[in-house]
Amino acid sequence: MNKYDFGMVFLLILFISFFYFSFNNVNSENAVIKYNGEVIKTIELGKEETRYFEVEGDLGLVVIEVKDYQARVVEETSPLNICSNMGWRNDIIVCLPNRVVIEMVADDAVDTIVR
């Protein structure tokens, strides 16, 4: 590795930290479920009881569990099962082979997503 390589690593780390702190929204109050870019459902995330939602994806049903301002995918069919292995999240879950996205956003951001 030469000095330019180390310079690149330094710049990358700088860029990543800037990016991380500017995009890291703290509390998501709503979840927007999308299939192929279209909004299927908007859910209010709350502290109340566990709820389940089903969305039809490309490879089958995607079952989403919502609880305590968080969501996770409990059941889906895909080659690598990446989205169900991610566990509880409160930012975003992507099931690429199923074309299903669960976006968790702050209250005021829903309008811009749903339009």
Added chain:
Amino acid sequence: MLQLKKHMQLSMLLTLAVVISIIESFFPLFGGIIPGFKLGLANVVIVFALYVFRFKEALFISLGKVLLVAILRTGLFSVTFFFSLSGALVSVLVMALFKKFNKFSIVGVSLIGAIGHGMGQIFFAVFFLESWQIINYLPIVMLLSIPSGIIVGLLAKNLIVYFDINTVNKQN
């Protein structure tokens, strides 16, 4: 005769990349704590080809790998296929570009290739699923790309030294 030898070498490298890629997908890193994250050892072959041959050959191996792995594992023209394709394409293009600058070593070129791979995949997902929020994944993907890109680069560098190959295009 020389042409035949080169074709043989390229097909062997392509086979190697496909086999490494498939074997690697059986072993999730860190016991699957980080879903979807792979070291990308097949990229050693692509970086190796970029330095031993040229851009064209590296592109051939990279695209051939995506195509063959798709046929063997995930299915041709599926979402996952295009996802891999965009990552592989951006990766090779960026590596060739940074190699042309003649400033970075093979490790730096491999590193930018790993970063390009992640970026290509994320931007494909953003446009394909029309969700800008996916960009939230970019910091973690880029952060993981730094060690994997460096490891891949070091492996490729040591392979070239081990086989004692005169890289034909050291200058450009």
